Amino acid sequence: MTAQSTASPLALDGVVKHYPGFTLQLSLDVPRGFVMGLVGANGSGKTTTIKTALGLVRPDAGQTRLVDKTRLGVVLDTPAYNPTWTVTQTGRLLSGFYPSWDAQRFAALTQGWGVPGNRKVKELSRGMGMKLQLAVALSHSAELLILDEPTSGLDPAARDELLDVLSEFMTADDHSILFSSHITADMARLADYVTILDAGRVIASDTTDDLLAAYSLAAGGPDELTPQVRAVAHGLRSHNTGWDALIPADAALALPTGVQLETPTIDDLAVRLPKGPDHD
Numbered sequence: 001m002t003a004q005s006t007a008s009p010l011a012l013d014g015v016v017k018h019y020p021g022f023t024l025q026l027s028l029d030v031p032r033g034f035v036m037g038l039v040g041a042n043g044s045g046k047t048t049t050i051k052t053a054l055g056l057v058r059p060d061a062g063q064t065r066l067v068d069k070t071r072l073g074v075v076l077d078t079p080a081y082n083p084t085w086t087v088t089q090t091g092r093l094l095s096g097f098y099p100s101w102d103a104q105r106f107a108a109l110t111q112g113w114g115v116p117g118n119r120k121v122k123e124l125s126r127g128m129g130m131k132l133q134l135a136v137a138l139s140h141s142a143e144l145l146i147l148d149e150p151t152s153g154l155d156p157a158a159r160d161e162l163l164d165v166l167s168e169f170m171t172a173d174d175h176s177i178l179f180s181s182h183i184t185a186d187m188a189r190l191a192d193y194v195t196i197l198d199a200g201r202v203i204a205s206d207t208t209d210d211l212l213a214a215y216s217l218a219a220g221g222p223d224e225l226t227p228q229v230r231a232v233a234h235g236l237r238s239h240n241t242g243w244d245a246l247i248p249a250d251a252a253l254a255l256p257t258g259v260q261l262e263t264p265t266i267d268d269l270a271v272r273l274p275k276g277p278d279h280d
């Protein structure tokens with residue numbers, strides 16, 4: 001591979017974007033050949049990050065680097081195509097924009113996914129709109145997919161199908177994905193790397209395996225909630241019979257005997273890490 005082809009397909013470097021009452025401030029690198037999931041509470045900055053990456057939002061500071069637009073596939077909440085075009089017209093018109101457009105593949109994908117060719121873009125259901133955008137991405141040899149909440153609002157079968165399509169996309173070595181989701185089961189299934197946002201900042205970013213290995217979900221009785229435990233207990237929840245909290249794995253070794261430890265989920269990390277230690 002050349003130096004150019006091994007460079008990450010998307011990098012945000014020291015990006016800052018101010019809105020009233022909110023500041024996004026982050027750097028992010030999507031490694032070539034991998035899937036990065038972006039998680040965080042409502043309003044943590046996932047969509048602003050994605051829009052900045054796509055050049056739809058102009059940052060106040062920092063740089064973004066992105067693959068050529070012809071190698072980029074985007075799946076947003078609403079397809080960014082002319083709403084009055086039919087699906088077939090959309091394919092025909094986009095074919096002029098993408099040098100590597102594969103009209104047969106577009107027709108096969110949309111038909112196979114039940115997206116009617118004669119239906120106007122504005123008349124598509126949310127799931128159909130998602131599939132149309134994905135069909136476009138897969139018909140022009142995109143090497144990077146950027147997806148904002150691709151599975152939210154989809155029924156379980158459609159969600160499963162979409163995750164399968166994304167897994168198949170990733171069978172090519174040089175393909176990469178950045179996607180945001182509230183559904184952290186999707187992260188566990190697809191993401192090689194997870195970045196957790198809180199109030200516009202990255203609070204954790206690593207391979208999914210290393211992130212999960214860096215913390216334990218601890219649970220104990222009232223007597224085991226010592227000051228030492230409180231000092232390392234992220235997102236502590238106390239209840240009548242005891243407590244549970246996320247604990248850094250290296251601190252877990254020094255916990256009182258009797259404290260039960262489990263491997264956390266990405267949900268546990270996304271919900272509890274922003275709360276930090278020593279908060280009931």
Ligand SMILES: Nc1ncnc2c1ncn2[C@@H]1O[C@H](COP(=O)(O)OP(=O)(O)OP(=O)(O)O)[C@@H](O)[C@H]1O
Nearest residue numbers: 019020021022040041042043044045046047048049
């Ligand atoms: N165009 C805008 N003008 C002003 N504020 C904005 C604008 N777009 C986003 N914001 C604010 O920026 C913050 C982050 O919003 P963003 O949509 O990026 O979060 P998110 O993590 O995608 O949230 P959600 O999970 O609810 O979709 C919010 O406080 C939001 O109100």
